[in-house]
Amino acid sequence: MARGIGLLSLVVALVAAAYLMSAQLSQSPSRATASNDIKRAQQTADAVKLQQASFGLEQFHALNGTYAAASLGSFGVKLVRADATSYCIETPNEHLAGPNGTALPGPC
Numbered sequence: 583m584a585r586g587i588g589l590l591s592l593v594v595a596l597v598a599a600a601y602l603m604s605a606q607l608s609q610s611p612s613r614a615t616a617s618n619d620i621k622r623a624q625q626t627a628d629a630v631k632l633q634q635a636s637f638g639l640e641q642f643h644a645l646n647g648t649y650a651a652a653s654l655g656s657f658g659v660k661l662v663r664a665d666a667t668s669y670c671i672e673t674p675n676e677h678l679a680g681p682n683g684t685a686l687p688g689p690c
Contacts, residue, residue, distance in 0.1 A: 624675065625675065625676065628673040628674075628675055628676045628685065629676065629685040631657055631658050631659050631673055632659060632671060632672075632673065632676060632677075632678040632685045633678075633685070634657055635654050635657040635659045635661075635671050635678075636671070636678055636680050636681070636683070638652075638654060638657060639652055639654070639661075639664075639669055639671070639680065639681075640681065643681075647666070648664075648665070648666045649664040649665060649666065649667070649668065649669040650664050650665055650666060651664070652664055652669070654671065658673070659671045659672060659673055660672050660673075662677070662689075662690040663690060668680065668681065669681070670690035671690075672689055672690050675687065675688075676688070677689055677690045
């Protein structure tokens with residue numbers, strides 16, 4: 583009798599686990615949705631990098647009176663152009679022309 587109850591509870595637990603796994607798999611996002619989520623996350627990360635680098639350039643400008651010769655090696659962005667009054671920085675997917683610019687798709 584005790585073996586029967588133990589076996590029955592094991593079968594019930596396995597059926598419940600199988601049901602939960604199948605319900606979870608049926609609700610998983612499609613590849614297209616996952617790809618779009620990854621793309622949005624990358625765009626957000628690029629925008630954050632650009633804003634941080636922009637802040638670093640503004641600090642450099644406040645100390646030196648120019649954007650020229652600034653270094654952005656630790657920000658993960660490329661300084662494409664910098665002169666006394668303006669600059670353009672980019673990631674592989676976006677760019678920011680400053681000062682006071684916003685992140686836009688494409689290169690400088």
